[in-house]
Amino acid sequence: PYYIDLDQNLYLQAYLHSSDPNLIVFVDTCVASPDSHDFNTLVYDIIKNGCVRDSSYVTYHSSYSHFARFKFNAFKFISQHSLVYLQCELVVCRLQDYSSRCYQGCMSRSKRDTSS
Numbered sequence: 001p002y003y004i005d006l007d008q009n010l011y012l013q014a015y016l017h018s019s020d021p022n023l024i025v026f027v028d029t030c031v032a033s034p035d036s037h038d039f040n041t042l043v044y045d046i047i048k049n050g051c052v053r054d055s056s057y058v059t060y061h062s063s064y065s066h067f068a069r070f071k072f073n074a075f076k077f078i079s080q081h082s083l084v085y086l087q088c089e090l091v092v093c094r095l096q097d098y099s100s101r102c103y104q105g106c107m108s109r110s111k112r113d114t115s116s
Helices: 076-080
Strands: 009-015 023-033 044-048 058-060 067-073 085-094
Touching: 009 023, 009 085, 023 067
Parallel strands: none
Antiparallel strands: 009 067, 023 044, 023 085, 058 067
């Protein structure tokens, strides 16, 4: 475990172990939960579908496309639970494939038409 206090910065880095220089890593979703087996019931969204949900979230750009680096502040959720677990989903895409998920950024769901 990694111990932090409320309002402390938490820095994370993901690294793609690949020799292919034409790949890029994108953080699509990152959520926190007090239950390591349930990331649906009681969760705190940090980033969801590429959309930042936590105002303290910051992306650190790297000159290496194999890295995804970001930080956020420890939130109130942490003060209410003795343990908080993170689950992040990352996407790997081809570098400069502008039609790929990595280059689409925030993907808010479009509303569906309810008419027949």
